[in-house]
Amino acid sequence: METADMYISGVGSYVPATVGVDDAVAAGRYTAEEVELHGLVSVAVAGDVPAPEMALRAARTAVARSGRSPTELDLLLYTSTWHQGPEGWPPQSYVQRHLVGDGVLSTQLKQGCNGMFTALELAASYLRGGHLAALLVTADNYGTPLVDRWRMLPGAVAGDAASAVVLDTEAGFARLASVCTASVSQAEEMHRCAEPLFPPGVTEGRTVDFAAHNDVFRRRAVVEGDGTGVLVTLDERMAEVIDRALSEAGIKAGDVTRVACMNTSQEIADQICEHRLGIPASRSTWEFGRTLGHCGASDQIVALEHLVRGGELGPGDHLLMFAYGPGVTISAAVVEILESPVWSRTRGGDA
Template identity: 90%
Template sequence: METADMYISGVGSYLPATVSVEHAVAAGWYPAEEVELHRLAAVAVAGDVPPPEMALRAARSAVARSGRSPTELDLLLYVSTWHQGPEGWPPQAYVQRHLVGDGVLSTQLKQGCNGMFAALELAASYLRAAPGRQAALLVAADNYGTPLVDRWRMLPAAVAGDAGSALVLDTEPGFARLASVCTMSVSEAEEMHRCAEPLFPPGVTEGRTVDFAAHNDVFRRRAVVEGDGTGVLVTLDERMAEVIDRALSEAGIKAADVTRVACMNTSQEIADQICEHRLGIPASRSAWDFGRTIGHCGASDQILALEHLVRAHALEPGDHLLMFGFGPGVTISGAVVEILESPVWARIRGEV
């Protein structure tokens, strides 16, 4: 989707204190052999802070930075990958009650780790759909410190971190422009995140643990062993390249124009592959050095990286950030953000 008429007027985050990988190894939580393999440094751990509270804190910062009043918002999209609170309770209602108010459409997206990309596409379409609509608030939050999941071992080549992130998508110029956003699917790989687990009853209702790393491993071994099953792995690789090419093309730029790359916060090897083999740019341009210090924070990784890079002056006016992510399904997403100006909040120390 070409989104030249859509802007980012504010971003915000909530990042709790981190636990080092060295501490996790000493405590027996994280395999020592994976330290050198993936080169992750630490993970953000929120303790008992609920995800909706993290989302609210990030949202307040994003809205304040946007210059918008909460009453000027027309849409609230809440993205999550893990449980948010009492079963059957909508977490977006918490942010709506304490910040946005009742005059907007609000809903939750359970799109997985690239849910913010889907939220960007839906929000852009919603804002365009009727005259007078001004801005949308997109939030994401997860806390993996719960039973039935082991943050240190549940993901392949990653550790699950806790965080909240928020972004205000605006029809009026902001500090950045959303130049493009797109998503493609490879539905033949939908088993990757469930493998042989039955569809009913849902595992969480029976107290089954969640282990995406094990599911992923079994899926890939099956693909290699069973006939030409490697075809789906080839399709995934090809679709990944298509998404990146499409995001760049719709933004009107080439790979050489990309200043920084923000992917999911996984191993250094994966970040290097995307930068050097897919884009042909130095791996040093990725946001991996930041991501390795907080873990894979669900759907928040790319928004956290955007905020971090702007605050660190690693993205300046005229620069382009390529954001990239995967989600169950399998869905693959890409987006390009152009920095238009250095926002005030990036120049003032101690700002919200």
């Protein structure tokens, strides 16, 4: 989706203190072998801070930095990957009540770890209908009984964080040059393999282990022979999505300044940067991400804020963002930095 007329006027995040992987190894929660294999050093842990409260804090920062009043917003999209509060309760209403008020359309998206990409696409389409700006927010706290953050994901540790973006029809510090998503529905078993659809696992207190599901799915694909075609399709679709995002942004891989992938194993970041794009892995945000863990749908937006605030992205630079989620859905987006915002030049990065 070409989005040359869409801008990012504000961005914000809430990232709690981190816990070192060495502490987890000492406690028997993580293994020294996994430390060696994946290269992760710490993970953000929010304790008992609720995800919607983290979302509100990130959203307040993003709106303040955008220069817009909350009353100027026309849309609120809230995305997440994990439980947010009482079942049947919509977390976007918490942000709406405490920040943007009732004069906006607000809804929740459930699109997994690339939910912010879907939010960007939907918001861009909505804003073209004569609206001014949209607030997109995501948050997750995995410190709950039904998941073990240290073993939940293949090649990753689940980190807690929130992030927010104000997508604007008027000039901001960055331009959303493109955003693209594709699906590989024949791989939908990857995140549910061997688990029944009913009754839902959460109603029976079953723990979530995506790593185990992924292992079963891949073993079946190899044993069944033709199942490996799904794995090939996933790789091909990833390449197609990245190529389309670059093409619609009007740039080539060599024009990419930095790459923000999901905060997982170094091997995955290297595969995308060096083997797919042909650019040095040092341009990825992996060194930063390895200190936070995989923070649901926040990885790329937290990285964007970090790079701009630290001066690692400046006017004329391009950030390629990439993610995939259950379904399987694969997304990519290109952000062009237009100027260094005031908050990147102030101490502490405040608005």
